[in-house]
Amino acid sequence: MKRRSSILILFIIATLLIAGCQQQAAAPEQGYLGTIKEKGTLVVGTSADYPPYESVDPTGSFVGFDIDLITEIGKRMGVEVEVKDMAFDALIAAVQEKKVDVVIAAMQASPEREEKVDFSIPYHFQKDAFIVAGDSTLALNSPMDAAGHSIGVQTGTIQEKWVLDNLVPKGTSENQIFRYERVDQGALDVAAGRVEILFINADPAQKMADDLGLKVALVTSETVIGGQSIALPEGETALKAELDKYINELENEGFIQQLQEKWGIP
């Protein structure tokens, strides 16, 4: 009986190994960029629950700063853009497995992510914000003043990592950290008084605070390491060069600036 189950396990491992080998296929000079141009569509992964970067409007279309930007890049590459929505946590795996061609989701190029995928040059540098309740007396003059207070972050974000790396050594205990699947859940907990501070990307902060009667206590770039970039499959230099070229072009033309104004992004 033992032997039979080990044969089964061997079989499963063999299947996975074969699956692992199959991804190495055609790759001339243009690499994956050639494949994209040939099929005529750029499949873009995003997680459409993060306005103003990406969300779904009442008619069901994907809208936002990132969507406008990638649509323009697609236009210049001469391909159609097809947006695919999935959970933020699944995005990196989706690029790795080429389920999507690129990912644009207000994503920062962190060293951990760089190990798995490649990133374009940043198209936008953001700031971080600390949100507190409307009647809070907490004075936050620098990010480190948040140490020792209960703080909410979105799971898997740069902000969560910053809290762990910087606030935890300064006295924030593990059970003072509240991790949310989505930032709006954290904002509701601040409004309900369960958490003192919400630490998130600055762009959706003001709108969120206004809607829920909260206040933005501090907007800072001290906590920000990198800018937001487009993720692409590892080692696809031609694709990266193409994306970088158009991001530069759009930056110089003032297109990105216009988009920031359109979507109210600082």
Add this chain to the structure above:
Amino acid sequence: MEFLKDLIFLINYLLQGTGVTLGVTLIALSMGFLFGTLLAVMRVYGSKPVARFAAVYSTLIRAVPVVVLIFILFFVIAKIVDLSPFLSGALALGFASAAYQSEVFRGAILSIPAGQMLAARAIGMSRLKAIRYIILPQAIRLAIPPWSNEAAIVLKDSSLVFVIGVPEILRRAQYVSARTLEPFIAFGAAAAIYFALTFLANRSLDFFERRYRILM
């Protein structure tokens, strides 16, 4: 009035995801029904290795979270066979449901008195024939109440397919919640739709249960 208009719009928007929810649920449930019955028969009447295989399958699959099965199917298996996100999700739920349903049907089969099999064999029926005409028709009827449990669970688990990008009812509610910052309304409406679906499913199963009741 404005509020009511918004609510009707919202429910209408969420209902557009109902097709996906129902599609995933129906595929998963029927696949689970076929494989589940087969596994249960293998487990009870199969030779040792066959029964063993069914038992290992059921233990293994029930131990793995459905989300992990979906990821395996979508990111690993779909490299060999071309599966759309919708199909990956539906099949993953089907494999999981097969394991759960096999236990439901195994319990039902075991509750049929063993004498019936002996009697069937004594009048010259083959084992396969006896399973097909004597055991299963009764076992499936007995399995309806626990099976309606499984149906409700699969219906709600179908929301997991959103992780690989199939927007069903729950993901649509998340879109609305992110846009309007009113999660109670968005998720409340989603809950109402799930309730209606589960209620309808359970009511129709109740009907079948009464209709095909075994009079003892």
